[in-house]
Amino acid sequence: MLDLETLGNTPGSVIVSIGAVKFGKGRIADRFYVVVDAGSCVAHGLHMDVSAVQWWMKQDDAARKVVAEGGGTALPEALKQFAEWVADPLAEVWGNGSNFDNVLLGVAYNKVGQRLPWRFTNDRCYRTVARMRPDIAMERTGTFHNALNDAESQALHLMAVLQAIAETGLPPAPQKG
Numbered sequence: 485m486l487d488l489e490t491l492g493n494t495p496g497s498v499i500v501s502i503g504a505v506k507f508g509k510g511r512i513a514d515r516f517y518v519v520v521d522a523g524s525c526v527a528h529g530l531h532m533d534v535s536a537v538q539w540w541m542k543q544d545d546a547a548r549k550v551v552a553e554g555g556g557t558a559l560p561e562a563l564k565q566f567a568e569w570v571a572d573p574l575a576e577v578w579g580n581g582s583n584f585d586n587v588l589l590g591v592a593y594n595k596v597g598q599r600l601p602w603r604f605t606n607d608r609c610y611r612t613v614a615r616m617r618p619d620i621a622m623e624r625t626g627t628f629h630n631a632l633n634d635a636e637s638q639a640l641h642l643m644a645v646l647q648a649i650a651e652t653g654l655p656p657a658p659q660k661g
Contacts, residue, residue: 485639492533498525503631517632519556547629567601
């Protein structure tokens with residue numbers, strides 16, 4: 485499960501942190517977290533969205549800290565570290581939305597001239613599966629909008645949703661009146 489914190493919500497946005505967890509069999513197996521230098525992202529052609537920066541300024545101090553303090557690892561090195569952590573081109577990489585985390589990270593890899601560390605056919609959408617069982621609530625761990633904490637919360641929720649689907653199937657579709 486991948487989660488990014490960014491300064492925009494379109495492909496090519498500045499990435500301020502990358503959080504990810506490897507998971508399965510009802511547990512989190514391994515964690516990855518890196519703060520990315522926003523200036524390095526801009527130097528590699530990524531952009532900031534003013535409305536996203538304004539949104540960050542309204543978040544709580546714990547979440548905003550990573551954006552406000554700046555610094556971090558240069559984008560090429562952060563992406564290299566993530567690729568080494570993934571370490572499996574056949575890994576299924578889940579992101580929160582078919583057009584967000586995985587896509588934004590893919591653009592960043594392209595901008596720095598590195599290969600995506602998983603096959604594009606192994607992109608997975610957590611949001612789609614989570615909506616299949618809206619009766620199963622997510623229990624958040626840690627700080628909301630911390631990339632690692634969000635990735636862990638999403639992975640735990642995904643496992644609960646998949647288990648419920650396996651055990652009881654999908655709930656009936658709501659009737660439209």
